Amino acid sequence: MASLFGRRPQPSSAEKIAAAEAEIDLVSDMFNRLVQSCTKKCIPSDYRESDLNKGESVCLDRCVAKFFEVNVKVSEKMQGQAAAGGAGGGGMFGM
Amino acid sequence: MASLFGRRPQPSSAEKIAAAEAEIDLVSDMFNRLVQSCTKKCIPSDYRESDLNKGESVCLDRCVAKFFEVNVKVSEKMQGQAAAGGAGGGGMFGM
């Protein structure tokens, strides 16, 4: 993302670390949201047993796969929009 | 808020930057909450069309206006309480 601006010839140490950190933060945030969404969709909240049963396990596996597919769709679509001049998106900072 | 304590004669650079940053963080957080609340109230989650229709657009405009009004009410009320000796609020740090 930083490369979109393309301003700086050589990123400093601090900048490279910040970029690597931002990437890790995004993956970590995604993982937390994935756990939240798939747990809600696949595990009933009455907790009758301690173990995941067959149906719940399979549901979680498919849920993760579909979550990644949705992620790819969003990624493609937003890169497309950014390339097309970046109309949409809004946001406070007009990104 | 820091000025409530009125301890320091001249804020340092770091303090001024921290205050400006805190302000930006608050506005940014508010904006995210606004998007969340107004999207939920105005856009049905079946996504039949890609475009915002007339009703949804008008709903969003009014929703933003009302959200700001509520924000002003909260701001006035909490400033009033702080002025009156700051009874309420609670919170971990006894603020």
Next chain:
Amino acid sequence: MASLFGRRPQPSSAEKIAAAEAEIDLVSDMFNRLVQSCTKKCIPSDYRESDLNKGESVCLDRCVAKFFEVNVKVSEKMQGQAAAGGAGGGGMFGM
């Protein structure tokens, strides 16, 4: 938690401050979640009066007590699992 790894003979200032800060962050996060959960369970969202009535007040008190009990259960269980070799938990970083 850092002490689980037991690597460093003498923690530096920065490390001790970071550990104290992490502890404060956890307590603060817990408090915010407690407020959220107990408000939802004990205070009806129609807000008929400005004051907490007797029933709501008692509900909040018991809610806090039960929240702490659940917290203790989670703490014990996760310490038990960590001691037993740390199978469960998952998470991105394989903790």
Next chain:
Amino acid sequence: MEGLNAQEQRELQSRMEKKQMKEFMTMYSNMVQHCFDDCINDFTSKTLGSREEGCVMRCIDKRMKGSERIGNRFQEQNAAMAQSGALPGR
């Protein structure tokens, strides 16, 4: 926190103040969002009706009293738990 010297304590103190401010901000934003979500459901007008305004005012009052009460219980429980060795509150 027992192992910190005076300078470390000052540094921690300064970070605590930032956290307090952030905590206050979170409380503030939560208040706006929850009272908005619970009280505002009519978008045929762009200004608050008197019924909505009343609901918002009571919502703020009641939620502040609620957090204050929860905060008091929390501190009692936390103090009691400080001996017992469970995770939060040490």
Next chain:
Amino acid sequence: MEGLNAQEQRELQSRMEKKQMKEFMTMYSNMVQHCFDDCINDFTSKTLGSREEGCVMRCIDKRMKGSERIGNRFQEQNAAMAQSGALPGR
């Protein structure tokens, strides 16, 4: 922000850029989560059906247009409020 000198402004500017990136990330993750939550409810297969895919595409479009519209109204209101002295937007 009025009281900052040139160097302080540069420092703040650099932090603002980090915040912009973080803001974008949050927007991105919210989009994934909300469109997933609203559109995907069938777990008899591990790939998106065409109905689900259509829903996701419209969800992204509609939500982006929605945030853009909210962002515009927000900036107008925020500018108007900057004079009035309430908390956010100063």
Next chain:
Amino acid sequence: MEGLNAQEQRELQSRMEKKQMKEFMTMYSNMVQHCFDDCINDFTSKTLGSREEGCVMRCIDKRMKGSERIGNRFQEQNAAMAQSGALPGR
């Protein structure tokens, strides 16, 4: 991460450790909140009933197994996606 020298890698490593701790804390707090929200609905007493306690214990177990399974699938998918160029996981 490919462009970092040894010292930058150490710095990043140290930040990663902080993030791991934070990640663990979030997981912990989520567990408390979710199991509380799902299992505790009776406030006629201030101590957990045996039915509530059983629910909480199974909730913790099941959710840990659930996140572990999701974590495994996540790493597989993420590794597979690392080649494809989409946003997260590079």
